[in-house]
Every structure is written in C-alpha cells, then in structure tokens.
Amino acid sequence: MDLAFLHPLYEHPGPWASVYVDTSRPAQDTARELHLTARAMARELAQRGADEATCRAVRDAIEELRHSPDPHGRAFFARGGAVVLDPRLARPPQGGSRAEWGPLPRVGPLLDLAGEDPVAIVAYVDRKGADFELRSALGRREAGAVVGRQWPVHGAGGADWSERHFQLKVENTWEHNAAEIADALSVCQEETRADLLIMVGDQRERHEVRGRLPRRLHERVVEATHGFGSRLLDEDVEQLRAEHVRDRIDEELGRFRAARSPDEEGRSGAVEGVPALVEAAREHVLEELLIRPEAADAHREVWIGEDPDQLAARRTELKALGERHSWSTRADDALIRSAVATDAAALSLAPVAPLTEDDAPTGGLGAILRRR
Incomplete structure (x- = not known):
C-alpha cells in the first residue's frame, strides 16, 4: 500500500x-x-x-x-x-x-x-472494437469504448483469388482494430492507474490485443474465457482481484524470505521483531513494512516522541535519545508513521493467513530494507 x-x-x-x-x-x-x-x-x-x-x-x-x-x-x-x-x-x-x-x-x-484494493479494467473485445469497464470494491463504471473499422470483419469460404483477397482485407481490418484497442487500453490504464487488465472475448481476439500492449502491461493482464456480449459477474471480477492480491503478497513474502539471509558482508536485507524494526525506522532504511494485523507484535506497546524517528521499544531508551516528551502507542501505528515519513510502503498479510513463522515475520511484524 x-x-x-x-x-x-x-x-x-x-x-x-x-x-x-x-x-x-x-x-x-x-x-x-x-x-x-x-x-x-x-x-x-x-x-x-x-x-x-x-x-x-x-x-x-x-x-x-x-x-x-x-x-x-x-x-x-x-x-x-x-x-x-x-x-x-x-x-x-x-x-x-x-x-x-x-x-x-x-x-x-x-x-x-x-x-490492497486493485482497480481492474475489464475489456470486452470483439473484432469491431471494445468496451471498457472500471471495477473496484467501490463499484463499477463505464471507462470508454473503441470503435474500429467496421468492414470487412468476417472471412469468406472458398479458395479462389477474389476470396483470398477478401480474406486478406478481413485480416488487415482486424489487425488494425486490435492495435486500436490495445492503444486505447494502454491509455485507459495510464489514466486510471489500474492494477489489473481483464480481457474478455474469443481466444484469438484476446491474444491479438494482448500481443499489442506495451511490455510494461503484460504482467497485469488476465484473460477470462467468457465470450463477448456477456458481462462478467461481480463474483468473477472479485475472484480475479483477490487472486491478484494474493499473488502480490506471495511475491513480497518471497522477497522477504530471500532478504532474511545475510549477504557476503553478513548484513540482512530484512528485519523482524519490534526492537529490530524500531532501529531500522530510526535509521530511515524501511522499504516496505509487512504486517499481520492480529499478531502479537502489532499490539505491542512502543514509545514515541513528537517526530517520526523518535521511536523506541522502551521509554527509558527514548529518554536516552534526548526526547523529553513521550507517549505509548501501538507498534504498528508507530511504525506506519515512520514509514510515511520516509516514503516507505506497507502491506497487510491478512489475505494469505494463516502463515507459519517460516513464511512470515516472527511475531507478525517485519520489513524489507532499503539497500545501504
């Protein structure tokens, strides 16, 4: 987030x-x-x-x-x-x-x-164009349409020269329309900052449009098997959005597990537990917090001063840093304040619970660190 x-x-x-x-x-x-x-x-x-x-x-x-x-x-x-x-x-x-x-x-x-509320563009594609819908947890709204060349769009049977020539025109028309749809979909994604592109239509038409999208969007595309003309049900979109969230969390947990291992200089690129996180926050090296909201460490008491990097696991430690005024608060809220101040991100692990300690941070709080 x-x-x-x-x-x-x-x-x-x-x-x-x-x-x-x-x-x-x-x-x-x-x-x-x-x-x-x-x-x-x-x-x-x-x-x-x-x-x-x-x-x-x-x-x-x-x-x-x-x-x-x-x-x-x-x-x-x-x-x-x-x-x-x-x-x-x-x-x-x-x-x-x-x-x-x-x-x-x-x-x-x-x-x-x-x-983690991914915004999705649902693109209903056929050979004549496409309709776009914007979907999120807050509902749906129309997000534009593309009207391509309307003739010719269907092939003819037979094998004589005139029919082959007509078929070539059909292919050229469809390739033009697929390129138009891909361009419009790319612009729509930029304007809405959508996390997910759901392609609906015949298999060939979906693939033709997908192949013309910029490379940066390829990993955001999911293809649905529904034919053109039938709108995706809300539960279909919610399932795809939930899968996207779980995939993202799995990816970040993979980064965290890999960063746990010390490098050649003995330094780890991830920390877990309140004392280590407090130290990382004070050093401004948090890149992304990983939080299990109901885990023990999220509720743990820490001490804060007026500034975001005035943070300590114990009140006496904060006084030693020269802070005269201090308050107790929850560890997750204090760490999020530090993350905001240093432009770090945060991610809840709740959508993939339950997790073992081998999979997730011990105590429920961890962080991937910036490279130093």
Whole structure:
C-alpha cells in the first residue's frame, strides 16, 4: 500500500480521533441510522477524553454521509475540531463502527480496509472494437469504448483469388482494430492507474490485443474465457482481484524470505521483531513494512516522541535519545508513521493467513530494507 495519502495525519501533533464507520448494511432510514451512529461515535470519543470540538466535527462528518453513501464504509481522522482525512473503505470494518482516541491516528486497520484494493479494467473485445469497464470494491463504471473499422470483419469460404483477397482485407481490418484497442487500453490504464487488465472475448481476439500492449502491461493482464456480449459477474471480477492480491503478497513474502539471509558482508536485507524494526525506522532504511494485523507484535506497546524517528521499544531508551516528551502507542501505528515519513510502503498479510513463522515475520511484524 502506498502510504503517501497519509501525510496530512503527521503534519500536526495529536491526540487524534480515529473513527471507522460501517455503512455496508442497507437500512430503510439511512439518515436516521447515520444519525445514531454519529451520536454513538461522538459519545465514545468523549468518554475516551476527546475534546468537544473534535467530537462535534466527527459527528457532523458522519451525518454528512447521508448525501453520498458509501458501499462499505468510511474512516475519519480528526484533531483540533477538524476532520483531517476521511478515506473510503474497500470493505466494511470488522465488528461494525468503532472510535478510538490516542496520541497517533489508528491507521493500522486501513491496511486491510482500504489497502490492497486493485482497480481492474475489464475489456470486452470483439473484432469491431471494445468496451471498457472500471471495477473496484467501490463499484463499477463505464471507462470508454473503441470503435474500429467496421468492414470487412468476417472471412469468406472458398479458395479462389477474389476470396483470398477478401480474406486478406478481413485480416488487415482486424489487425488494425486490435492495435486500436490495445492503444486505447494502454491509455485507459495510464489514466486510471489500474492494477489489473481483464480481457474478455474469443481466444484469438484476446491474444491479438494482448500481443499489442506495451511490455510494461503484460504482467497485469488476465484473460477470462467468457465470450463477448456477456458481462462478467461481480463474483468473477472479485475472484480475479483477490487472486491478484494474493499473488502480490506471495511475491513480497518471497522477497522477504530471500532478504532474511545475510549477504557476503553478513548484513540482512530484512528485519523482524519490534526492537529490530524500531532501529531500522530510526535509521530511515524501511522499504516496505509487512504486517499481520492480529499478531502479537502489532499490539505491542512502543514509545514515541513528537517526530517520526523518535521511536523506541522502551521509554527509558527514548529518554536516552534526548526526547523529553513521550507517549505509548501501538507498534504498528508507530511504525506506519515512520514509514510515511520516509516514503516507505506497507502491506497487510491478512489475505494469505494463516502463515507459519517460516513464511512470515516472527511475531507478525517485519520489513524489507532499503539497500545501504
């Protein structure tokens, strides 16, 4: 998960309100349900020590969802009487809506709820052109169409010269159309930054278009066997998107396992466990955090100062670094703050659970390091 969108959360000190709202269950009176949720979340924040202005800002923001309901939910991060960030969720928060108040934004759940949500372009291809759909957890929308040359597009039987000449025209028309479709699909991917390209159509037509795509897109292509004219069902697309997520996590776990082994100079390119991760964060060498959200180390207490690299496994260690003000917080949230500050990424391993310690970081927290 690219964490760049979280930067606004670390431009000001806490404490922070972190609220996850579940909007996945349809109700006859959505406005009333949101009103009740807004009051409950504000009350919960107040009981945890949040100031009245921040409670009010969160309550008002939740009530505003009645004008633009989300299919799964929304997260709200607020401080000082204002909501600073409100990302949409790709899946509902487990256990329903909840609110927390603490020194750092509670961003760990975002890795599962808004993290690996691949955007897919579904391209319905035939010899006359193609229709594109954009699919994600937030729904679907049309993403354009390509209309190629319309004549001739079907071959003729027989073997005399005129029929062979006609067949050549057919092939030329289809090759032209395949190139047009590939160009348009490439542009659509650039504009939408889609992670996955799902090709639907006859086998030859899919292959012709795929072969004309830029090399950089080849690994993003998945071919579906449905014929043109039948739209993929939501469950078909969700299965392909889930497989893409699992493949990506497997690839990153493979990198992590390989980086565990020391090089010729005895240095490892990966670390695991809170003390080693804290040291790597302070040295600004995190490339990608790997997190099992429910594992023991994710919940472990660490100590933080005002700056992202003021981080320690023990409070006395932070004082030794010269930090006079310190707060305790969860290890995953503290490490994510450090990752954001140094433009590192983070990945939840939950979609491929259960994992053994041989497959995943010991304790549930690990990182691939930047080369030094």
